[in-house]
Amino acid sequence: MESTSIFFTSFKTTDLWFLAEAAYRTLLISGISISLGTVLGLIFGWLLHEGRLISTFILSPFLDIFRSVPLIIQLVLAYNFAPIIGLNIDPFGSGAIVLTIYTTALVANVVRGGIDSVGIPMRRAARSLGMTYWQDMIYVVSPIGIRAVFPAWVGVALGVMKDSALVSVLGYVELLRASQILITRTQEPFLILALAGAFYFALSFPIARFSERLEKRWSQ
């Protein structure tokens, strides 16, 4: 009994801090990826909508690859590939890059759908009033398109936050990795997984709530 206590020690309040810090890292890596991915997704989604040759033949298949290859494979590949081409990126860096590209691919599709949802007649009506292409985009297409696909975007954002757990395979100590470490030490999987779950919930709840409010306001 004596020897086991060296390895297994029970859950302490400092462990809660350890989890909180890990939750912060989850928030950090997913926040960065979602923000950057959304900005890039807007640009690529617009390119997809415009449907010029480049986007049809290069961009579209390229984004499809990132949407369809399992994230964990992308992460491991990127992490191991980077040193080969002489890049020295830490787990956080490679995780953030892969998650950002992944988010970009998902958001681009959502954005394309949003722009497409505004029909040509509506856009002609806007242009017939003397609006320029960009005025139409900003004052007519964006508000209508955003309302149409906002729930889908929220789905992507929440999904990416949960999927950021996969970055743990690279050794980045976010929520999931931190829980595993604590479970190994305390042998209290239920308590710790419940706590980790609570943290994930606490991270996503505000987003879900906020989007619910927005949608309610729009629907009136």
Next chain:
Amino acid sequence: MIEIRGLHKYFGEVHVLQGIDLDVNKGEVLSIIGASGSGKSTLLYCINALEGIDEGRITVDGVEVHAKSTDINKLRQKLGMVFQQWNSFPHLTALENVALSPRIVRKMSRSDAKKLAARRLEHIGLGDKLNSYPNALSGGQQQRLAIARALAMEPSYMLFDETTSALDPELVGEVLDAMRLLAEEGMTMICVTHEMGFARDVSDRVAYIHDGAIEEIGTPEQIFSNPKSERTSRFLANVR
């Protein structure tokens, strides 16, 4: 004045407009009638360059619509257009729908644009709907909203593309009345329409389009009572 000379338009292989020559004078109301697919909408879209053209020339008050040097967004302010589908901006109230382009295109202040919009909406009988969203308005109300929205740009010409075709029969009257009122106020109007009664009562001239060409054009009396062309009389016999 709108002048159209030798206008040809293709959609791929399809020769949709086959040499249109047409003048529309200031203050005139011209109705365009013709079978489905004869190119009526396309003709209107060419006039405000929502469609490009392949041959010929269109000028509005001396400005060539399809010239590269033309500021088309500026020119379109002169050419109000109302479509078959009313295309209300669903995220904006009636007032905001009308005030949007005066504010962003004509660069009016927010409050001036709103005042103008309110006046326009009251004039067309929507004074009690200023703060309603389009989904709370009937089709007829939304179509009148579309008219008010176009008029808020203070255009010199109005193009109407079958503005009543998508409406329930009982709502057609209010939209036609609004168009009639506009004609009485002296607006220059080109109306693509299937409403023969409207074409007969309100227009100064009526043009019958067949297969992308003007088959016959003249006063309503001439077209409806005494058409010269066999095709015109056959078309009219079918719609009546």
